[in-house]
Amino acid sequence: MLWSPTSQQAETSSPPRRESVNESVPESARQRNPGRRIAQIVKLKPEFVDKYKQVHAAVWPEVLQQIKVCNIQDYSIFHDKDSGTLFATFKYVGYDYVGDMERMRENPKVREWWAMTDGFQESLVPGAKSSESGDPAWWKEVEEVFYLP
Template sequence: MIRKAFVMTVHPDKHDEYKKRHNEIWPQMVKEMHKFGASNYSIFLDKDTNKLFGYVEIEDEEKWSDFAKTDINQKWWKFMAPVMETHPDNSPVSVELKEVFHME
């Protein structure tokens, strides 16, 4: 497994909506993420800074990057764009974090 961590930003007045949308995540979205090798996916919120910390385990970088191109992911990005910082293509503004320590 490859561990990936990243930071995104939710709009200050959209914390509850962001959580609601993820609590109601589409079953087909979850199924597709699994199909592209994702598991153990979590997102945490720092309310003081509006920062989201994401963590996901993937099987393969190339396979996971192909997920971004799927219709369901494009639809999800569009759905989530009103509640968070995004690029013009609706992809989340995201900063990948480099792992500096891991303990098993």
């Protein structure tokens, strides 16, 4: 998939935002995080376009569940066939992005999914080894320059 516990901000000078939770406030009384919008890119190898679409037409239930548990919503992946770029967007609505991405990495089925899908891709991040290694991130985070809600 496309998560990184370090959430690189390569194009900006500000560090990643880290949400915190006041544990003394019951979860039912906490105000829901309105969400942090994230966009990322990676290159899809041309010989794997059909296979990539096929596996994403039937994402493993364990992977889908872990995405939800880790506070990811409104998740989409787009493909530009001319450049081979995959463009992903999602909204993070939790309170601890780094912690949730660590929890994502701890799931063996997610790591298995990443190992498979990483083989279909080429990272655009210098030094990236895999989605599982996480540092540097496999998917390159891109800066949002305009948003109209």
